[in-house]
Amino acid sequence: MTDVVIKFEDVSKQYRLGVVGTGTLSHDLNRLFAKMAGKEDPARKVGVSNKLNVRDGDYVWALRDINFSLNDGEVLGVVGKNGAGKSTLLKLLSRVTAPTTGVIKVKGRIASLLEVGTGFHPELTGRENIFLNGAILGMTKREIKSKFDEIVDFSGVSKYVDTPVKRYSSGMYVRLAFAVAAHLEPEILIVDEVLAVGDAEFQKKAIGKMQSVSKSGRTVLFVSHNLTAVEQLCTRGILLQNGTLLMEGPIHDITSAYKKSSVDETNLKRSGTRLVEMQQYKMTDDQGKEIDELFLGDNFYVEASFTAREAADYADFTLDIRNDSNEFIGHVTNADDLFEIKNIAKGENRKIRVEVKDISFAPGTYYVSLWLGNKYGTFDYIENCMRFTIKQGEKFIRRPFPFDKRAKTVLRSIWKAL
Amino acid sequence: MNTKPLNQQDNWSMILRPKKSLFEVNLAELWHYRDLIAMFVKRDFVSKFKQTILGPLWFIVQPLLTTLMFVVVFGNIAGIPTDGIPQVLFYMTGIVGWNYFSTCLNDTSQTFIKNASIFGKVYFPRLAMPISVVISNLVSFAIQFVFLLGFLIYFIAKGSHVAPGIEILLVPFLVLLIAGLGLGFGIIISSLTTKYRDLVHLVSFGVTLWMYATPIIYPLSEIPEKYKAYVMANPMTPIVETFKTALLGVGSVDYFGLLYSFGFMVVLLAIGILIFNKVERTFMDTV
Known part of the structure; x- marks a missing residue:
């Protein structure tokens, strides 16, 4: 039986614009007086804006009335332009911030690869950082210990595991960070643009890990600008535009709608x-x-x-x-x-x-x-x-399997035995 | 968060809502993250002393120099009496106790601002951060305390007029009170600073002023009767006084005062946790 594991019900998120600092006390007092006088809160005119991302004074809706649900084992691609609300959606889901209205229901543990390497401390060794980062992501010491060797193997930095990470190359750093997050074994995995970092070999590993996570029946939420990767990995998708959910459906419908809108x-x-x-x-x-x-x-x-x-x-x-x-x-x-x-x-x-x-x-x-x-x-x-x-077709090159994604151009070659 | 199922079918493990009720504090979750707290403590300790020559010796240098300065300024120039206790011991005892309080308060009061980048990326119970700070400061306090005991033994061996009493058994309780008060004030301030940054400036010199309102550089017995009520209203006063009694054997323990400090701490912590809990949900939007 498929089970709904994530459910968004009328979720909206409002942000305040501008610098918060001086003036906020008077601003707050203003709101308080208005409230006490029985007037509408001057800072929030919810009813007025049906259009999205419209500024209500100093407030802006980053997400507006989002409704969708995600079933167990689905890989959902979240597509949209910069500022469409993708990151806000993930932030809500990973509990970094709370929604302004609406309810989000979740079943199971969520791990987010929102930004890999969170909490890595440059002075600590690779080993210490694995434990620290794992703990930040919600693992217990015992869990990390049992997966430690696997994590080190996956990251490919086993030789440097007792070196402070400040001596790592940026590639090694990212690999180690991703390795920790990838071994969380959460029921729901959130991935945001991590594939943009690391070398090609590592990206392949990362995509493979995501695929195996989804194959093992776990749910993945994937946010990326890389449509090819989205199409490869996801089964369903949602398209966000200016904070609203424009479309929900099979991933190919979503990406093609997005492509169309992106040359609007x-x-x-x-x-x-x-x-x-x-x-x-x-x-x-x-x-x-x-x-x-x-x-x-x-x-x-x-x-x-x-x-x-x-x-x-x-x-x-x-x-x-x-x-x-x-x-x-x-x-x-x-x-x-x-x-x-x-x-x-x-x-x-x-x-x-x-x-x-x-x-x-x-x-x-x-x-x-x-x-x-x-x-x-x-x-x-x-x-x-x-x-x-x-x-790809068969006209230019005849290989019967897909062209290697890492290469940017295709060369024609003619082969013969000598 | 809310773990109550909505109805029989829906066994949601987590429900995120805009407003959490004020009293919904999840301490069980905090317990689940105890390994994280331990890791933060370790991180603080390791990172503080990597690539320093003296390492943890720095913990000792600071109270030692402050003590020397107090001896010169308050003991010799100003001539403030010390209840017949050697000046070095008198000041150092006060400083070690006070230091723990002030570092706890100062460090935890910046919880949200200092950790904005990590809080902005991943969720864990935010209270783990200030609690780990209090614990890692406890480590430095312990080192300073041992150092202080060394001085104490030296002065006793020299035949000075000091005699640690049975009250020394109260020290763990005193430490708990100091930690609780520091944490309580710290998290309240850190919650407020997410919106009103002005408080940051207030804290550092506020703590310094507070020290002069606490019997650190002067004995409580020197306070004129008409000011005594004010000094006693300071929850740190009974703690510092008891600390001195326990180690140096002057005066007597004011149990009523200690009870007051304890009550103060409990109320403060309760208020602090409630405010902190409320702020942690949306502070990312304002920081």
């Missing part, structure tokens, strides 16, 4: 003088049909039009391609093909098309930024305005 026109970061302004742009296949998905080795086209508000001698056009960790992966400019955009008259509208051949980035999600400008400055720069996914 209204949120585009755009800069430049706009003396020459980008009008329309789209990514197409060779038929001119708009696409957002292609296979390794495919060609794709970007069509863009721009209008000059002032005349310009010339302009350069570039595409920057970034992966979903925001790493700069590829760059294309008109100069690559000795193509020139010259003598643009005032009011003129031009249209160009660029073909990018034989895409060989590792399968995953990518974002394209468009830049239009010349050596005197930027006319128009639109960040991450197009998103596309590369699928």
